[in-house]
Amino acid sequence: MWKCPKCGRTFKNENQSHYCGKAPETVDDYINAQDEGIRSQLQQVRQVLIARLPGATEKISWSMPTYWKGHNIIHFAAQKKHIGLYPGPEAVSFFSEKLSQAGLKFSKGSIQIPYSDKLPLELIAEIAEWCRVTGNHA
Secondary structure: OEEOOOOOOEEOOOOOOOOOOOOOOOHHHHHHOOOHHHHHHHHHHHHHHHHHOOOOEEEEEOOEEEEEOOOEEEEEEEOOOEEEEEOOHHHHHHOHHHHHHOOOEEEOOEEEEEOOOOOOHHHHHHHHHHHHHHOOOO
16 A cells, blocks of 8 residues: 555555545646646647537546536546546547557557657547547547
């Protein structure tokens, strides 16, 4: 067990990502709570999702930015070494070849976009659009 030195909560995994204290209430709160060096990348992902998901509500769900329209469409989150994009297992399966070509790691329902890489904004936009049009969701 690992105990966070800041908030005192205990976790199964050492250095587990979590929020010390109160979870963010808005996507702005979420992004502003992240390290300064990654805020602009998170904002870029956010802008792509807003543009490709017209009519979707932006909210916090599972302590991460979420786009919702009758159901959760897609989530994203700042992780230790990457931005996690969570479009659901059907989207990851459908885009697996493009994700591999882009050199991205992925697993059932999640995609890892390293901070050191240029963001694949067009691919993110395509995935979000596919989720919206097909009704497949996170």
